[in-house]
Each structure stands twice: as C-alpha cells, then as structure tokens.
Amino acid sequence: MKELMPLTGLHATEPLWDIMFRPIRCLQVLNEVVVDRGPSSYLSNVDLYLDGRLITSVQGDGVIVSTPTGSTAYAAAAGASMIHPNVPAIMVTPICPHSLSFRPIVVPAGVELMITLSPDARNNVWVSFDGRRRQEIQHGDCIKITTSCYPVPSICCHDLVYDWFESLAQCLHWNVRKRQARLADVSDSSDTEN
DSSP states (O other), X not given: OOOOOOBTTEEEEEEEEOTTOOEEEEEEESSEEEEEOTTOSSOEEEEEEXXXXXXXXXXXXXXXXXXXXXXXXXXXXXXXXXXXXXXXEEEEEEEEESSTTOOOEEEETTOOEEEEEOTTOSSOEEEEETTEEEEEEOTTOEEEEXXXXXXXXXXXXXXXXXXXXXXXXXXXXXXXXXXXXOHHHHHHHHHHHO
C-alpha cells in the first residue's frame, strides 16, 4: 500500500510497507501531488477519501492535490483558483473530469486525503510529486496526503499580501490587460474617422 504525507507544503507518503512488502516513503512536497492516467487511453478512476470517508470517485484524466503555493501552477492551468500562501488549505482539482459538475474544491489544512485506485478501474494510474518521482499506482496502493508540519519561510520586500499580488501581476500577468477606453472617447474617434 502506498501512502503520501504533509505539505505546508504537503506531506505525502508512498507505501511504508504494502501487502507485497514494498517500502513506504514519506515525502515533503512544496507544490502538488498529481495522480493521472499515464500512458493509458482510458480515463483514470480513483477514489478520494477525506479523513477516512469516501467523498467522491474521480473519473477523468486525473486529480491535482496542491498547496497554496502550488495553486498558481498546474492547478491554475487546470481551472482552479489561486490561494494566498497564508491560507491554511489544500486544493483538490480534477484534470478534465468526466462530469461537468466536478469543480476544484478547497479543504482545510490538517485533514488527511487518501487516493486509491477504484476497484472497477480499467487501468493503473501514475503519481508524481512536484513533477518528480513518477511511479505507477496499482490496486491495493494508496496515497495519503496532509499538510506538513514544516512551514516554508518566505522573504518579503514589503508585506506578504502586497508581495503576493505583485508577484501574480509580474510573473503570471494576472488581470493585466489593455484598458478599455471611455465610451465617449470611442464614439468621438469613430465620428472623426468618417
């Protein structure tokens, strides 16, 4: 059985020892844990548990579990919101879900998420941790994810809130666009062109 553990970042555990006595590892992840269908052409089909209770089955290309830091990366590209780093939360984002109603969700920090291959899955899935250590997940394996007890310090020029928005604008061009002209200015210029 594979398990993954905490993130302030995330903490993810690969199996310590599963039924086949494969070693389980605990990993610290800064951005995200991604479970996807890998090279298979079939949809991935995994079950998502929150504190031991099944909350949903994810059918689609996969699922991204991200930290607030990771919410501006792959999760944002998959349609998730960006979460400020001071918000203690975990983002769960489906990748091309087979249901139009399955949208990204935010759960409180400290909960334990567990991802397993659904019993009726047609194929195995693959997991990666911050884009590394990619490995196949089979029936009987599980990935456990929770927030890490090791916070990541950050250096600020001004303050954490201002710096974060400034970073979004500079790095991601968040909400940067050409300003619309006033309506009066637009109609005046079209009158002079005729």
